[in-house]
Amino acid sequence: AAGYLLGTHDFTSFSASGSSVRNKIRTIYRFEILQEGKELWFVVSGNGFLYNMVRIMVGTLLEIGTGKREPEDIPKILSVKDRKSAGKTAPGHGLYLYQVFY
Numbered sequence: 001a002a003g004y005l006l007g008t009h010d011f012t013s014f015s016a017s018g019s020s021v022r023n024k025i026r027t028i029y030r031f032e033i034l035q036e037g038k039e040l041w042f043v044v045s046g047n048g049f050l051y052n053m054v055r056i057m058v059g060t061l062l063e064i065g066t067g068k069r070e071p072e073d074i075p076k077i078l079s080v081k082d083r084k085s086a087g088k089t090a091p092g093h094g095l096y097l098y099q100v101f102y
Contacts, residue, residue, distance in 0.1 A: 001064045001071035002031040004078075005057060012081035014057050015050035016089075024050055024081075033061070052089055060087030 008027040015024055030045035042058050060077065063069045069087065077085045 001061055001074050002033055002057075004071065004074035005031050009078050010081055011050055011053055011078070013077045013083055013086045014053045014060070015083065016052040016056075017083045019051055021050060026050065026053070031057075055090045055092060055095065056083075056086050056088075058090040062090065063087040 005028050008025060010025050012024045015021070026046055026048050028044065028046040030043065032041075032043040034041040034043065042054070042061070044054050044057070060069070060074070064071055064073070
């Protein structure tokens with residue numbers, strides 16, 4: 001399902017409600033899900049991120065992983081451009097910025 005998030009899209013559905021950012025088009029270059037024991041690592045690279053974007057994407061992917069949604073829901077969620085269509089926002093603990101490229 002993470003593969004559907006790769007590329008350039010309008011990520012309005014994956015942005016926090018009430019965001020004042022006008023242009024919500026971003027490009028995701030890499031989205032990997034790695035497992036180490038009981039931990040899942042979500043590795044995401046892109047040209048920029050909206051407020052809570054990664055946490056909402058992760059929350060949505062976790063719903064897919066637990067069978068609450070289907071992988072094919074991702075393109076639909078992107079197309080409707082409505083935050084309510086995406087999954088819950090994953091908790092922020094454990095989330096960190098690893099590297100910034102200029």
